[in-house]
Amino acid sequence: MIIEIIIVLILIVIVVAVILLYNGLVNLRNRVKNAWSQIDVQLKRRTDLIPNLVETVKGYASHEKGVFENVTKARSSLMNASGVQESAEANNQLTGALKSLFAVAENYPDLKASQNFRELQAQLTETEDKIAYSRQFYNDTVLRYNNKVQMFPSNILASLFKFNEAEFFEMAESERAVPEVKF
Template sequence: MSVYIILGVIIVFLVILAVFTVAIYNSLIGSRNRVKNAWSQINVQLNRRADLIPNLIETVKGYAKHEKTVFEEVTKARASLMNAKTVQENADANNMLTDTLKSLFAVAENYPELQANENFLELQSQLEETEDKIAYSRQFYNDTVLIYNNKCQMFPSNILARQFSFTESEFFEIEESAKEVPKVEF
């Protein structure tokens, strides 16, 4: 009779272990998928901003035709952002675009009639709104990465994370000079 009790205890233990393992595995999958979703949200906002750039350039070009270098730099930075693949490439391209947008808005400050242009003001408003969304999306992404990375590092989920090749995700970091939102108010 005691053999059956020991066998029963072992079976119950194995069932509990299996349920625990499945729960941790599913938690890791869910966290990894939330990181992917958060990254997608950043990409949506970065693409939205990149889509606004050509219209903004065309509007400013109408008033400041001789500022060709600024337009080329903004276009190049936008292309870099659109071609970025990794988190770090996106962060670097985002920093470059932010810097070039500052130059573009500095040029626009020299043209009062441009600052009064309704199309330009609408583009500014949309860009400012998009910058806010990018900041929120970046924060949400980094919070999600933190939770996922903690699961990959903390016991006991780290055992399964290693076993099933879950790798930590990169944070979306920007350099200090790019932390300021481009000024879009005139």
């Protein structure tokens, strides 16, 4: 009788442990999806701001057609991106195009003084900060999730229930280089 009770208790502990591990995996997977959604929201906000910014700059720098085309292409790539890696690449492309656009804006003092341009630039800067924070939060969440998927004993359940590792949101190799500062 005592052996049967011990066996039942051991089975109950095992079942509870499996349930807790499974629920932990589901919880982390959903957090990864939520964190990605937060990045997606900020990227969408950014793409919504860009046409206004481009139109404002166009009024002052109409002969800079190539820069506008690059920004428009990069924006389109970001809007059509699917998945973490593709979105990261499109985001990096758009960041480079926006740097060119702001470099063009530097050559036009009247544009820099424009209230509309300053407001758009401030909103874009705020959005860039939110994107950076969202990327960091997403990657932290992915790290916790991937650790749970890979570590024993939860890796056994993860493989049984097809919990796959999530991708990190990574920056382009070109952005890893240390910028050169000259005086």
